[in-house]
Amino acid sequence: MNTRKRESGAKQSQRTARGALQSHWQQHLKTARESLKRLLSTPTASLMTVAVIGIALLLPSAVYVSMNNLQALSGGINVGSQISLYLNEDITDEEAFQISERLLQREQIASSEYISPAQAAAEFNAHSGLGDVIDALENNPLPGVIVLSPSSIDSAAASTLLEELSHLPEVQSAQLDLQWVERLQAFLQLTQRASTGLMLILALAVLFVVGNTIRLAIEGRRAEIVVIKLVGGTNSYVARPFLYAGALYGFAGGVLAWLLLSIILLSLRGPANELLALYSSDYQLQGLGAANSLILLTLGAFLGWLGAFISVRQHLSAIEPR
């Protein structure tokens, strides 16, 4: 009799424990659904918040995608690269002109220009600021140079061409001028640093926007919060719908940013590929990719949640039943 009672008691407490757990998740799900319903019940205001978050998330995403593409491009191609052929000393201007003409016949070479030792010296004098140093020397020490630009922007093609030209008997040495690429790399590094700063500022903007929206929501539901606290609602219970709302705003903002970026990339794809084809490159414009898209959405939801969390921290505890 006695033991049976105890058994049934244990069973009952087990049942309530499982029931309570189940209901915990049910409760979260219900809160999330209610938060979503509430956001949808004020579509204009919600849309404005989501739009601001979306744009704030779009900017760094767009910068990221641009840089990714530029980086990939600068690795694979050499727009604006030049090859300088330093000629042997015994080559006359006449011969050099002929070599230049001959090279221009080649398909791989788009342009070719001969710079004579005299021209080189004049340029040196004009730009170096060293006055007539070269004139003072007995012999002009500068060699004649043929400056070529490859017709392909493919870096492998440029290297092959360089290799080939360096073996010409008239050529003393050949050099691929990567100045443009180096400059691009430096620019990208700078942009990367700047965009990190930009991202931080825009993340702050998201926090402020969500925080303010949630502050207004809290203000609008003050009476309800008081009632909930009166009948024993904890701070975390009261906070929960606002945290869900923040995460939903952020997630929706992430989705919007993703959509806008996809539209931009789609509209750029045609012209960009045409442009690249002109340089006989088969490079394809890259999008955000699945992993980064996921990061964008997660980051949006997290920032929204954080903005709501900060706002809730500041404003919720001030509302107490009196």
Added chain:
Amino acid sequence: MIKFDNVSKRYPGGHQALNQVNFELVDGEMAFLTGRSGAGKSTLLKLIMLMEKAQQGQVFVNGKNLNRMSPAQIPFYRRRIGVVFQDHQLLFDRNVFDNVALPLQIEGYPKHEADRRVRAALDKVGLLKKEKMLPITLSGGEQQRIGIARAVVNRPKILLADEPTGNLDPELAAEIMHLFEQFNQVGVSMLIASHDLSLITRLKHRILTLDKGRLIQDAYHTATVPGAGR
């Protein structure tokens, strides 16, 4: 159950709302708290609900000293006490059922168990047929009964009520009081603030009378009007 030990409460403005109040309400007891407007009735109930804190003295509920309660404990403490407010404190964007279900929802009751309890509470106050309606569409007496159903839905051992019949006609007021007596008969301790002396003296329960913050009378079955005219 509830014990006030030399309790004084002064509001920030300097007004002395309660002055050295002593009384004890034992388990299962029913008492009225009366006195003129401004006597300190609401303040006394607010101290029990920890909506206000006393500067002096101690309030014990269920043997617990409320002065020693941390803010994190307060919500859990409040769940054990049912309160009926004069202004109902209902949520007007939810229907009757959801209003009554609120305390259970907060405690995380499983849905079927919560539904059962809500229906039982609504049945007790006679609102079972109106569970889907919005509070705003109901009369003052019905709204008060929603508040009562919500106060008793998680079966508290203590029920407080602040002017629960304040806005009701005498017949409805008597009905509400009768409902409270029923709760008391199943063992709920009750403290009901009311300035409606003619009503409460008819009911033959303990009456605590406040005047300017002082407890001036603590009597049973009284038919006189203590402290009147003073």
